[in-house]
Amino acid sequence: MFWAKWVFRGALVLFVLGFLHYTLPQHDIVRITNTYNRLTTVGAENSWAYSNPDTGTAESTTTRDIRFIEAVYENGSPMVYRNEDTGWIWPPYFKYDSSNLQAAAGNLKSTAEAPKWVVVTHYGWRLPILSIYPNAVSVRLASGPDERIIPYVSIIVILFLIFLVVMIRRMWAQFWERTVEPAAANMGEAFDSAEAQASGFWGKIKRLFGAK
Structure with missing residues (x-):
């Protein structure tokens, strides 16, 4: 899975570079x-x-x-x-x-x-x-x-794309930190609470029927 991830990233980078080289x-x-x-x-x-x-x-x-x-x-x-x-x-x-x-x-x-x-x-x-x-x-x-x-147009376009990628990464990191992580933590707490309640419920059932 590790190699598949890096192969995908490498192919994506090559595609983007090829696209820019063809278009600019x-x-x-x-x-x-x-x-x-x-x-x-x-x-x-x-x-x-x-x-x-x-x-x-x-x-x-x-x-x-x-x-x-x-x-x-x-x-x-x-x-x-x-x-x-x-x-x-x-x-x-x-x-x-x-x-x-x-x-x-x-x-x-x-x-x-x-x-x-x-x-x-x-x-x-x-x-x-x-x-x-x-x-x-x-x-x-x-x-x-x-x-x-001096390829001014290409330089400006590439700098703009780098800026855009950096901004998207920062926005995604903030979204993950402010939204996804708290939601995951809340789900984890809810799951633990539900599990504790279920354990207590089954414990009462066992005691009711004298199960050990």
Whole structure:
């Protein structure tokens, strides 16, 4: 039981960390090489990683016309982003300007000989085996490939969640101390009293019938 409790806690922590890593904004410094639209098949195994088709263009529930942005890191590693509206669904980026973002990304394309380094803010993961792409939220010119970016939004959200967890733990501890423990003590006293009364009652019955 001890190991089961810790395995459950570990799985819960990993789930929360994975959820935050997927949802919170991340920043890549890349060189944009291409932008295009492509009909993409969205199946049951990866539909959770794509936006609601009602907020973007869609051919059907399985084949969607999705915008993509191809890029390259300074070390030459490729990266591909999708560019979809998020609408009012989760995650709450309220993005409705994917067409404008595609135009801005296309305007920032550059070559290896004359690179333009761009900061791409996105959320999500790149999982080639499931054809999953991070969703680009914004693009802007970077001062260079080594620009330092401080993730203020992620820091604020994480600090708020830590504060929320601490407050919930304190409220639960106070509730337990002020409500649950006194109720348990009262139940224990009532049980002891009932047990004593029952013992006295059966003692009288035994004496009445001369039982030893």
